[in-house]
Amino acid sequence: MxxxxxxxxxxxxxxxxxxxxxxxxxxxxxxxxxxxxxxxxxxxxxxxxxxxxxxxxxxxxxxxxxxxxxxxxxxxxxxxxxxxxxxxxxxxxxxxxxxxxxxxxxxxxxxxxxxxxxxxxxxxxxxxxxxxxxxxxxxxxxxxxxxxxxxxxxxxxxxxxxxxxxxxxVKLINNYMSIALNALSAEAATLCEALGLDLQVALNVMSGTAAGKGHFTTTWPNKVLKGDLSPAFMIDLAHKDLGIALDVANQLHVPMPLGAASREVYSQARAAGRGREDWSAILEQVRTSAGLRHPLSRINKE
CATH class of the missing domain: 3.40.50.720 (NAD(P)-binding Rossmann-like Domain)
Structure with a gap:
């Protein structure tokens, strides 16, 4: 000892x-x-x-x-x-x-x-x-x-x-993700309530999708982290769907500042010609905005 x-x-x-x-x-x-x-x-x-x-x-x-x-x-x-x-x-x-x-x-x-x-x-x-x-x-x-x-x-x-x-x-990154997602989750839950939707139903749906599981373990390993930007779900469509959600929230007077900020990133990606790329390519857009020009580190997922 x-x-x-x-x-x-x-x-x-x-x-x-x-x-x-x-x-x-x-x-x-x-x-x-x-x-x-x-x-x-x-x-x-x-x-x-x-x-x-x-x-x-x-x-x-x-x-x-x-x-x-x-x-x-x-x-x-x-x-x-x-x-x-x-x-x-x-x-x-x-x-x-x-x-x-x-x-x-x-x-x-x-x-x-x-x-x-x-x-x-x-x-x-x-x-x-x-x-x-x-x-x-x-x-x-x-x-x-x-x-x-x-x-x-x-x-x-x-x-x-x-x-x-x-x-x-790595603690900083983990805390950033969990703390920011806490606020984004609060936006989603509030919109859920404003729409009259049973929160448990929404939780059941999200628990099986990237919304609940996160992109690090769902969409990214098989797409952007392997260098594959062919669209399983296009940035154009993600931009459109996020816009609908924000429009509904606005009509119901539900503040969605994080959602609005996210849509701006998708707008930037479309302006850069990435609209028909996979939505995971949003990572490449953010990296470009940060001035990171070197190739993205790849991972292999069995």
Missing amino acids: SVIAFIGLGQMGAPMASNLLKQGHSLRVYDVDPQAVNALEEKGAVATSSPAHAAKDAEFVITMLPNGEVVNAVLFGSNGVCETLSSDALVIDMSTIHPLQTDRLMAQMRQRGFSMMDVPVGRTSDNAISGTLLLLAGGTEQQVKRATPVLMAMGSELINAGGPGMGIR
Whole structure:
């Protein structure tokens, strides 16, 4: 078992730290809230007075903090981790922060001769309690291998995101999708109600289509991600259907800002001559707008 410093005992951090204790690890904890520290101390952790105190003699230092500024202060500030950190220790930042902040923190750690990786988590506080978090590891192969036994005390699934800083990047994309889709789903559900449609009927329909399953796992793997833009469903038709939905919503006084913004992207694709391409080619349109000229990475779907 390992000696671990855990810094940040909030809604996610506290149960994650508890699960490390349950697996027999020796835990040194710190938080700005003394009550949070006391609660872990009662479970067998060693209470510490500062990040530097927590990190002393630790093999791993885990940070689970609210933002990058706090992570920076915990690592490099007065009584910070780096004041006592062993050169053999591995710092694992599990916070959700800006990717460029992660890059800067890692660069500073390397300059000081320390090792750091990023492992933000997916799922909820309930999963933190049950030890079934999704772990998104950004680190070297050696770092990921070394950290895996510790990480798996807190989660049920670990994904190697592909190198230092890539854990927080895939977390960012996942959060962007889920948060934006939450708002788009709210638009669809509101229009459903305004039309007098039973929401459960709509849910049953969407659960079997790209609307409910998402394009990453339905339309894209067999079309645009394979370089096939021959139309199974044309952008022209998608533009038309989206226009009908927006017109109905307007007549019913249902605001659909995300739908309207989406139609503008389809309009741009048509103006670029993509109207008769498959609707998955909207990805190529957005990539062009972003100035990405290199060939799209392909995937193979068995």
